[in-house]
Amino acid sequence: MALPLIDRFTTIADNYPDKLAIADASGQYSYRQLQEKIAQVAGYLAAAGLKKGDRVAMVVTNSANYAAVFYAIWAAGGVTVALNTQAKARDILNWTNHSNAGWLFVDQGHGEFAEIAAKLDQDVELISVGAPKSEQPEMEHTPWNTITQKQGAMPELPISPGDLASIIYTSGTTGSPKGVTLSHANLSANVDSIQQYLQLSSEDSILNVLPFYYSYGNSVLHTHLAVGGSLILENNLVYPHRVVERIANEAVSGFSGVPSTFALLLGRVNLNDYDLSKLRYLTQAGGAMAPALADKLLAALPETQIFIMYGQTEATARLTYLPPEQIREKRGSIGIAIPNTTIEVRDKQGNVAPPGVTGEICASGENIMQGYWRDTQKSAQVLKDGWLYTGDLAHTDEDGYLYIDGRSSDMIKSGANRISPKEIEEVIQELDSVLEVAVVGVPDEMLGEIIKAFIVPKDAQQTDKKVIQRHCKQNLAIYKIPKSIEFISKLPKTASGKIQKFQLQKKQA
Amino acid sequence: MSAEAQIRNYILENYLFTDDQSALDSGDSFLDKGILDSTGILEVIYFLEDEFSIKVEDTEMVPENLDSVNNIVAFIGRKSQ
Numbered sequence: 001m002a003l004p005l006i007d008r009f010t011t012i013a014d015n016y017p018d019k020l021a022i023a024d025a026s027g028q029y030s031y032r033q034l035q036e037k038i039a040q041v042a043g044y045l046a047a048a049g050l051k052k053g054d055r056v057a058m059v060v061t062n063s064a065n066y067a068a069v070f071y072a073i074w075a076a077g078g079v080t081v082a083l084n085t086q087a088k089a090r091d092i093l094n095w096t097n098h099s100n101a102g103w104l105f106v107d108q109g110h111g112e113f114a115e116i117a118a119k120l121d122q123d124v125e126l127i128s129v130g131a132p133k134s135e136q137p138e139m140e141h142t143p144w145n146t147i148t149q150k151q152g153a154m155p156e157l158p159i160s161p162g163d164l165a166s167i168i169y170t171s172g173t174t175g176s177p178k179g180v181t182l183s184h185a186n187l188s189a190n191v192d193s194i195q196q197y198l199q200l201s202s203e204d205s206i207l208n209v210l211p212f213y214y215s216y217g218n219s220v221l222h223t224h225l226a227v228g229g230s231l232i233l234e235n236n237l238v239y240p241h242r243v244v245e246r247i248a249n250e251a252v253s254g255f256s257g258v259p260s261t262f263a264l265l266l267g268r269v270n271l272n273d274y275d276l277s278k279l280r281y282l283t284q285a286g287g288a289m290a291p292a293l294a295d296k297l298l299a300a301l302p303e304t305q306i307f308i309m310y311g312q313t314e315a316t317a318r319l320t321y322l323p324p325e326q327i328r329e330k331r332g333s334i335g336i337a338i339p340n341t342t343i344e345v346r347d348k349q350g351n352v353a354p355p356g357v358t359g360e361i362c363a364s365g366e367n368i369m370q371g372y373w374r375d376t377q378k379s380a381q382v383l384k385d386g387w388l389y390t391g392d393l394a395h396t397d398e399d400g401y402l403y404i405d406g407r408s409s410d411m412i413k414s415g416a417n418r419i420s421p422k423e424i425e426e427v428i429q430e431l432d433s434v435l436e437v438a439v440v441g442v443p444d445e446m447l448g449e450i451i452k453a454f455i456v457p458k459d460a461q462q463t464d465k466k467v468i469q470r471h472c473k474q475n476l477a478i479y480k481i482p483k484s485i486e487f488i489s490k491l492p493k494t495a496s497g498k499i500q501k502f503q504l505q506k507k508q509a
Numbered sequence: 510m511s512a513e514a515q516i517r518n519y520i521l522e523n524y525l526f527t528d529d530q531s532a533l534d535s536g537d538s539f540l541d542k543g544i545l546d547s548t549g550i551l552e553v554i555y556f557l558e559d560e561f562s563i564k565v566e567d568t569e570m571v572p573e574n575l576d577s578v579n580n581i582v583a584f585i586g587r588k589s590q
Contacts, residue, residue: 086543111543238540238547239575241567264547268567415548447548470526478546 002188002366004159005222006074010035012228016202020230022064029064031228034071037064039152041072045103046155048125052077053164057101059083059092059110060129062212062233067221069105069129070212074184077157080166081179082213086477089115095169096124098177099373105129108144117141161185167373168215168313171411171420178420179373180215180313187222189366190316193338194223197321198254198281198307202228206254207247209234209261214416216285219317220256237261240268244276251278258286258416260447262297267446271300281305285318287413287448288404291332298327310334310404312390313418314382316367319343319390320402333401334394341365344387345396355398358405361390410501412441414449417479421451421501424482427475428453433462438491438499439482453482454504456490463487512561513582519556520578524549535578550575557581563588 013021017032029037045056056073058080060066066082073080081099083092089112096104101124106113108128117139120126126141165187167179194200200223208231210217224231232250234243244265247255257265262284265271282297282304289308297306305324311317320343322335337343344352345359353359368388371379382389391409394402412419421439428437436456441449457463465485472481492503510518517533524544525532539545545553553575554565563585565574574584 236540236547238545238550239570239572241570260548264551268551268570270567446551466522466526473526478543478549 002161002185002192004074004161004163004165004184005187005191005226006071006159006184008188008226009038009071010154012202012226016228019202019228020205021225022067022231022233024063024233025235026063034064034067036152037068037148038072038075039154040147040150041069041152042075042155043150043153044147045072045076045078046153046157048103050076050078050102052157053079055079055081055099055101055167056103056105057081057083057092057096057099058105058129059085059087059116060105060107061085062208062217062235063130065129066212067225070221071225074159074165075157076155077159079164081169082166082218083169084213084477085110085211086479088112088475088477089119090475091477092116093119095177095179097121098169099167099179103127108132114139159184161188164370166218168213168218170313170418171423176375176378178375178378181370181373182316183370186316186367186369189340190219190318191222191226193340193367194219194318195227196339197323198223198283200224200227200229200254204254204280205230205232205250205252206256207232207234207243207250207252208256209237209243210256210258210416215311215313215317216256216258216416237264240264244269244271244274247279248274248276253278253280254283255279256283256285259284259289259293260415262289263293263446266293266296266300276301277303279304281307281324283307283309285309285311286416288334294327294331308334310392310402312388312392314369314388314390315341315363315365316369318367319361319363322401326401330397330399330401333397333403336401337363337365341367343402345394345402346389353395355396355400358393358395361392361394361402362387363390364388410440412439412449412451414441414444414447414451414479419451419480424451424453424472424476424480427472428455428468430475431468431471433458433464433467436491438501438504440501440504442484442505450484451480451482452484452486452504454486454488454491457487460487460489512585513578515560516557516578516581519553519560520544523552533578535582537578538572538576540572540576553581557585561585561589 013031013035021031021034022029056078103125105127108130161184165184166182170178308322310320320335342364344362346362347353347359364387393405424439435458438454442452444450492500
């Protein structure tokens with residue numbers, strides 16, 4: 001079994017102590033400096049009583065501090081629970097409770113800090129991350145500098161590959177949030193596969209815009225730290241021209257995005273105005289990229305390798321990739337299985353579907369998750385006989401290349417986000433004026449899908465979209481607020497009363 | 510209506526979902542306060558281009574021009590000169 005990533009990091013840090021590990025808005029951190037930060041946090045957690053397997057949650061934006069806290073949790077024997085930094089307090093508290101985390105690290109300047117501090121279970125230690133902001137009111141928590149002022153000491157705690165390493169929540173419904181559990185072996189295996197096909201080495205550097213709390217960004221972080229590469233962090237894509245300027249100025253070899261990232265860059269920036277000759281490769285995952293968009297990328301960056309990829313959090317991150325030399329011949333394909341993973345397209349009876357016939361993508365390999373945290377029922381629905389049933393529909397061609405045909409689950413993919421309609425429905429249903437609600441994804445050129453809510457009001461006279469959206473803004477992350485709301489007199493249902501979402505989606509076509 | 514009032518009303522209506530003027534300070538950073546994300550900024554640009562008959566160049570898409578009502582008002586002022 002592969003060595004856990006924390007052990008690999010230690011070896012790399014010893015081999016490349018002065019090499020740049022992470023550059024963020026606060027400065028540049030070499031591998032030695034990052035290792036020192038990790039030792040400080042790990043030493044603190046060990047002294048605070050963290051035992052092997054204990055969960056530690058964190059709400060930290062991409063930064064050297066993120067990597068320090070994340071790897072420190074592993075070094076101390078804990079399980080990371082990295083949470084969405086855009087989430088509201090109610091989701092953060094819900095996930096913290098669900099994972100039974102004993103510690104919660106939160107960025108000092110996080111907009112929900114005060115509410116989290118006020119409502120957090122008393123058994124959970126709240127630790128602020130980063131320099132205090134002057135306007136931040138005093139609240140009960142452990143300040144970051146109590147950790148960083150002390151000399152660090154790495155706990156001597158052997159981690160086994162089979163030990164639980166991380167929980168990644170993919171949705172936040174109140175009743176049963178879905179927490180994907182990954183072992184150290186899962187993470188190491190996926191890192192190995194990705195490094196192999198991307199041919200990553202210590203010479204590589206990446207400009208990263210992807211949030212580390214999602215599996216895609218998580219894999220970018222680990223693949224680079226495991227080989228001694230460098231991560232240059234740019235925390236938002238709001239100003240695309242700045243992003244391309246940094247790709248050129250920092251002379252990075254890699255850049256990763258979702259389809260909307262590339263649509264934004266191609267739409268708002270003339271790439272020919274910049275020297276991108278050092279950019280060896282691009283990766284794209286997080287939803288199907290329209291072949292026309294891939295064509296535009298190829299035309300704009302003829303010397304850069306473009307890797308179209310597909311994956312799921314349940315598979316640690318990555319499942320397939322399209323070798324760059326095949327991108328023209330296999331237009332629209334998500335490629336073949338990554339090294340050390342097996343993919344089959346199966347029909348409803350569980351048999352392998354012949355080429356051209358649509359079935360469900362199933363995967364096996366060391367990267368497949370252990371299951372959903374404390375949810376054997378949901379785990380059993382997707383893990384059968386050592387295979388992950390992804391819920392994504394696809395067919396193969398005669399050469400075994402995969403082509404996505406759709407999804408059998410109703411998750412909405414908007415930009416880089418995978419959104420459970422149920423979460424939004426739960427929040428909207430809280431309003432007294434709402435009788436029934438159904439949320440669906442509708443096609444959008446830039447984002448892939450946008451969120452639309454169909455609402456049956458209790459009183460047809462009381463239909464104020466603003467009230468609905470304001471309530472969503474107060475209780476949901478910004479990307480989960482429905483862009484479109486339609487009031488209707490009744491929802492289409494089957495005879496047994498199940499809402500027919502496909503009928504609502506058809507209304508949009 | 511002044512440019513500032515037009516922009517304030519647009520942000521209040523479409524991103525804060527209210528007509529309560531006290532919900533937005535004209536100096537508030539759209540990003541720091543979680544009012545807009547990257548697609549929101551693009552929508553604001555389309556609004557400015559339509560409403561004020563200007564063209565926002567790619568190189569002008571920087572926070573100094575777009576990250577608050579005050580920044581936008583000053584930017585539009587410079588563009589209209």
